[in-house]
Amino acid sequence: MLEIKNLHAGIDGKEILHGLTLSVGTGEVHAIMGPNGSGKSTLANVLAGRPRYSVTAGSVTYEGKDLLSMPVEERAREGVFLAMQYPVEIPGVNNIYFLKAALNSVRKHRGEEELDALEFLQLARQKMKVVDLDEAFMNRAVNEGFSGGEKKRNEIFQMAVLDPKLAILDETDSGLDIDALRIVAGGVNALRSEKHSVLVITHYQRLLSYLIPDFVHVLANGRIVKSGGKELAEELEQKGYEWIEQEVAAGA
Amino acid sequence: MKAAVNSAPATEVLQRIREQAGQRFAQLGWPTTHLEEWQYTNLQPLQSRFEAGAFREAPCRTGFPACPEEDRLESLSYTGGTLRGALAELVFVNGVYAPEASTFAGSSVPRVPRGSSGRAVPETEEPEEPRNRGLRIWTLREAPLEILEQHFARYADYANHAMTALNTANAEDGAVVEVTGVVEGFVHLLFVGSAGFQSYPRNLVIAGRGAQIAVVETYAGSGSYFTNAVTEIVAGDGAVVDHYKLESESLEAFHIGTVHVHQERASSVTSRSISIGGGVVRNDVSVSLAGEGASLVLDGLFITAGTQHVDNHTLIDHVVPHCDSIELYKGVLDGNSRGIFDGRIIVRPDAQKTVSRQNNKNLLLSDTAIVDSKPTLEISNDDVKCNHGSTIGQLEEEPLFYLRSRGIGESEARDMLVYAFASEIVDRMKLEPVREQIRRAMSRQMPRGGEQR
Numbered sequence A: 001m002l003e004i005k006n007l008h009a010g011i012d013g014k015e016i017l018h019g020l021t022l023s024v025g026t027g028e029v030h031a032i033m034g035p036n037g038s039g040k041s042t043l044a045n046v047l048a049g050r051p052r053y054s055v056t057a058g059s060v061t062y063e064g065k066d067l068l069s070m071p072v073e074e075r076a077r078e079g080v081f082l083a084m085q086y087p088v089e090i091p092g093v094n095n096i097y098f099l100k101a102a103l104n105s106v107r108k109h110r111g112e113e114e115l116d117a118l119e120f121l122q123l124a125r126q127k128m129k130v131v132d133l134d135e136a137f138m139n140r141a142v143n144e145g146f147s148g149g150e151k152k153r154n155e156i157f158q159m160a161v162l163d164p165k166l167a168i169l170d171e172t173d174s175g176l177d178i179d180a181l182r183i184v185a186g187g188v189n190a191l192r193s194e195k196h197s198v199l200v201i202t203h204y205q206r207l208l209s210y211l212i213p214d215f216v217h218v219l220a221n222g223r224i225v226k227s228g229g230k231e232l233a234e235e236l237e238q239k240g241y242e243w244i245e246q247e248v249a250a251g252a
Numbered sequence B: 001m002k003a004a005v006n007s008a009p010a011t012e013v014l015q016r017i018r019e020q021a022g023q024r025f026a027q028l029g030w031p032t033t034h035l036e037e038w039q040y041t042n043l044q045p046l047q048s049r050f051e052a053g054a055f056r057e058a059p060c061r062t063g064f065p066a067c068p069e070e071d072r073l074e075s076l077s078y079t080g081g082t083l084r085g086a087l088a089e090l091v092f093v094n095g096v097y098a099p100e101a102s103t104f105a106g107s108s109v110p111r112v113p114r115g116s117s118g119r120a121v122p123e124t125e126e127p128e129e130p131r132n133r134g135l136r137i138w139t140l141r142e143a144p145l146e147i148l149e150q151h152f153a154r155y156a157d158y159a160n161h162a163m164t165a166l167n168t169a170n171a172e173d174g175a176v177v178e179v180t181g182v183v184e185g186f187v188h189l190l191f192v193g194s195a196g197f198q199s200y201p202r203n204l205v206i207a208g209r210g211a212q213i214a215v216v217e218t219y220a221g222s223g224s225y226f227t228n229a230v231t232e233i234v235a236g237d238g239a240v241v242d243h244y245k246l247e248s249e250s251l252e253a254f255h256i257g258t259v260h261v262h263q264e265r266a267s268s269v270t271s272r273s274i275s276i277g278g279g280v281v282r283n284d285v286s287v288s289l290a291g292e293g294a295s296l297v298l299d300g301l302f303i304t305a306g307t308q309h310v311d312n313h314t315l316i317d318h319v320v321p322h323c324d325s326i327e328l329y330k331g332v333l334d335g336n337s338r339g340i341f342d343g344r345i346i347v348r349p350d351a352q353k354t355v356s357r358q359n360n361k362n363l364l365l366s367d368t369a370i371v372d373s374k375p376t377l378e379i380s381n382d383d384v385k386c387n388h389g390s391t392i393g394q395l396e397e398e399p400l401f402y403l404r405s406r407g408i409g410e411s412e413a414r415d416m417l418v419y420a421f422a423s424e425i426v427d428r429m430k431l432e433p434v435r436e437q438i439r440r441a442m443s444r445q446m447p448r449g450g451e452q453r
């Protein structure tokens, strides 16, 4: 599904990722863990095509296509979804209106019929339950005045509605209490299938006890320095990141 | 609806004032860019076309019963300006009242017999509807003498403003709306222009003590024409007035309009000026807060593209203590268009405890659009709370990315954000039919922005 090869990328001309290589197969859930500032969000943002992030070397292939040459909206229409670490507030843009426009853009791209207001509302109501969001939120402006947890749940709600093939979650768990964490994990687990892949970026192991990953990777200094199974996450939780950094330093 | 009192035509009063205003216009002449008030707007192209006779006066100026049927009906092919739900909708074509297109409380006005005095509001047989209680409407030329003597040209200053003088000198038709009770609902005045005409709509809205009314003015049309409009609004003690002016003229039209609001004690006025159309547009809105405890909300929205030029001048005069004014003007400028916000707030020496907020926010959608923002505060006492500000910016990267990252195309995402920017003004309009009308007008300019409700 996703092949990242020797990716060198950064923001505003500063290189953050120094040759990152990662392969995510269809139906797999991968977790990427790493200390603050290691480049986790940079990876997520480069994959989504956020402005100001640029790629200097390497390649990203998504379903056999060159992901990096696609405009932002095309990546989304092709099934890439990024749940952002810091979702932006957009006053004046109605949440439900926005999401309907998004879904219909995606459906049109897939050759599916657009949903009318009623059909969309039915779908939205069903997905809202999954993330335990009140309907009142849906009629507010996108993320405006939402608490941190509500913003994160809104991201998962959008993900559930858009049904992406590749979902990237950038620290969606950070700052959530255990109930919200379960909701987020539930949302991702609902998406899980042999057709969907998930890339979970997280700083803590916590989420991974609700969302059992197939693979865990450690990102440090702009590279994947260690990969393993779900037990790697537990090891990291016990020993902290210094252990990895020391191991990397020793090996280098 | 109460029928108008059948009064003697007030032509002599009008005639006297018109003559004075005409003399004044002759002295003042057309404004030039040497005047600070006109530094951004050059009327020379308008003036030369005007003087070359490019704009004729509507043929039925001597009274609509004499107007040839075809002339009126042809111009009326424009119907986009009609608002649903109006208590009364008075339509003026090239400045002249068109009774066959006007409606009162949902029913069309019976034809005024030819040769009659042409009263605007018919006697109604049904009992007065409670929601219309205390509402009386006349065309300017049929308005009662005592109303005109007391109010006509008392507020909009034709002695110092050439374009107001020009209107006053030529004013023959328009609407006079008098409210003495609480009227739930709105009156719509629709002015339709057509190619080759000049028109001088002149309106007077008088809300008496404790009265309430909403009035919507719409200016629309097709082709190149010249509209020079003046509306005077008087809010008496404790009166509540919700006023809207939708300038949606043809892109080849010239529109020079003045709204003057006079507020008495504890009155509350909201006046909103929306400019979407017009080739060269000048909007002057001035408000005198002349009675203690009066409060004002002054909103503006101008959306321009192509080579449009829209110049907004506002003046809020705090004459007495304890008044508050909140002003927000928003501009959205695309293409090679130019927009101006020049907002002056005067706080007189006696106007202690004034609270005044003024803000102008502009969104530039192209590198070639220009906006000038000039908020000014002139405060002559120190017991006030006043602040003002202005911003000029472009669409922000982050929201645009967010929308696109969900699959929404770039141009659609841009339109959505422009809508969102304007919605701060649109959403707080009380009248849903007006909001709808503006959204429709906006979606003609931004077809992908969508109607969000």
Ligand SMILES: Nc1ncnc2c1ncn2[C@@H]1O[C@H](COP(=O)(O)OP(=O)(O)O)[C@@H](O)[C@H]1O
Pocket: A011, A012, A014, A016, A034, A035, A036, A037, A038, A039, A040, A041, A042, A043
């Ligand atoms: N605008 C910027 N300009 C320069 N450096 C930046 C900018 N934004 C982030 N960085 C740096 O990039 C590095 C990686 O950031 P990020 O990918 O957000 O890390 P993570 O998500 O792993 O915490 C950090 O050292 C951060 O300070």
Ligand SMILES: [Mg+2]
Pocket: A040, A041, A042, A085, A170, A171
């Ligand atoms: Mg991060």
